[in-house]
Amino acid sequence: MTAIKETSVIQENKQYALETCPVTYVMEKIGNYWKPIIIYHLSQGPKRYSELRKAIPAITEKVLIQHLKQLEGDGLVIRKAKPVVPPYVTYSLSKTGKGLMPVIDAMALWAQKERSNGF
Amino acid sequence: MTAIKETSVIQENKQYALETCPVTYVMEKIGNYWKPIIIYHLSQGPKRYSELRKAIPAITEKVLIQHLKQLEGDGLVIRKAKPVVPPYVTYSLSKTGKGLMPVIDAMALWAQKERSNGF
DNA sequence: TATCATACATACTTTAGGGTAAGTACTTGT
DNA sequence: ACAAGTACTTACCCTAAAGTATGTATGATA
Structure with a gap:
């Protein structure tokens, strides 16, 4: 019989981090390459599925x-x-989703600054 | 002989996205679960490697x-x-890195709001 | 009757990221 | 002589995420 897989320390720590580190909380929701990009495109208004595909x-x-x-x-x-x-079918940001717009805006701002410095 | 692997359309599109979508640009730099978390901890000042380990x-x-x-x-x-x-050894944010602090701050703010709504 | 368009679903494979564990260098303390 | 502390490095494995390809329902249009 297989050994009982003991609860990973890492997982416990993740739980702890979730409760104490605000950024970890955010990462659990949108900590992925594509999600902020999707949200960015939806921040410009509701979009059809096919429009999102074209946009990304x-x-x-x-x-x-x-x-x-x-x-x-x-x-x-x-x-x-x-x-x-x-x-x-259209997709749009919920109220909670719209709450992320400052995050997305700050990202866009940073990117623009970096790029203008870049050459 | 193996067929020449034609340049992926996805990769071409990524290149295009990099040039046009600011959020994509950001994601290429910090679009990963851990990076924003690390930056968050460094935003509170320089930290030793071991301090970062304890913090995360x-x-x-x-x-x-x-x-x-x-x-x-x-x-x-x-x-x-x-x-x-x-x-x-200490790690700290560069000027460019500090430029991301509005992003991180906005994340922290959102997390706090969400959590206070959460119960 | 066949085709097109939309918004998916599903099966299969591949890859990149992450996890585990162990080792290294160098000096101080016991 | 040995362990302890720090900041790593390396090798190996495993899984979750992403990529590829194809299929589905529905009705309008040609």
Whole structure:
């Protein structure tokens, strides 16, 4: 029989970090390459699924929808589907999601500064 | 012989995104679970390697130093080593790194708001 | 009858990131 | 002589995330 897998110390520490470090809390929600990018594009207003795809051509469909579901599950994004055919689905930021806009804005600002310094 | 691996469309698109989407630019630098957390801890002032370890108990040594090197390579973090034994090494944010503090602050703010709503 | 468009779903493979564990160098303290 | 402390390094493994490719429902249009 297999040894009982003892609860990892790392996991305990992660739990602890979640409760004490605010940035860790944020990372658990949007600590991923694509999520802030998706949020950025939604910060400019609701978008259809296909519009998001065009706006973020480097993401694959699988990954895009995966993250959209997770963001919806975490209450950051709202999905609205019109029962028509072909489907018409829009995604937008929830109130909580909009609360992240200062974060995204600060990112955009930094990027612009860095790039203007860059040459 | 193996087929020549044609340059991935995804990679081309990533290049394009890098040039047009500011958030993508940021993600290339700190788009990782740990990096914002490390920067957060450094935003409170320079820290020794061992202090960072204690401050972020959920990270392993390997990963910590890996990211510190990358952050240093990207010019966000400065490493200073006193030539003593046992070693005395401190890490701090560079000017560019400090430029990210509004991002980190906005994250911390959001986390606090969310948590106070949470119960 | 066939095709197109949209918003997905699903199976399979590959890769990159992270985890574990052990080792290294150098000096001070016991 | 040996352990302890610091800041790493290295080798190996494992898993979660991402990539690839193909399939599905529905009705409108040609």
